[in-house]
Amino acid sequence: MTEHPRLPGELADGQRLTDSDQSWPVASSESKYESPYVSLRIDTIVDPAGGEHARAIVQPNGAIGVLAIDEDDRVLLVEQYRHPVGRRLLELPAGTLDVPGESGLDAAARELAEEADVVAQKWESILHLLATPGYSTEAWEVFQATDLSPVPYADRTEREAEEADMAQWWVPFDEAVDAVLAGRITDSLTVAGILAAQVLRTR
Known part of the structure; x- marks a missing residue:
């Protein structure tokens, strides 16, 4: 290990650092x-x-988020009232893993259909993160969904409470990135998912 030449800490040159299991x-x-x-x-x-x-x-419970991208590179955001912060937030469709035995991918497909009346043919897991590890065990996974189509009207979910008051927006992806960097989108899972997708596009 080599210490930084002028600041506290060690250089990670050549080391592939990773979170480690220690309890x-x-x-x-x-x-x-x-x-x-x-x-x-x-x-x-x-x-x-x-x-x-x-x-x-x-x-x-853990949670998932869905970065749904249409054929014209627009990302789906839902606008929802969040009582703890007293604001309407722009978010990726998301939800908790509250169905016993349900996989993250199945939960993502369910939430996309329930919150936005959309189904996807192509799915890719793009990000894993811990919400607030200083005091919470909650883990999140973000999926990218493409090749989209609408849920038939007869099969759509009747939304309740805050979800009944949701609005759905299709935003050009670059504009969504700008909105994150300008602080106009602040939900952490949404911020992380959009920026992760932006990084993946440049690799």
């Missing part, structure tokens, strides 16, 4: 809240020096 011991764990959607527990973890630290762990 500190848990001295105790106490469940505080449980529901089908999310649970909360308090773990007391033990650091390598033997010190103990209480940590709140939020455990939602």
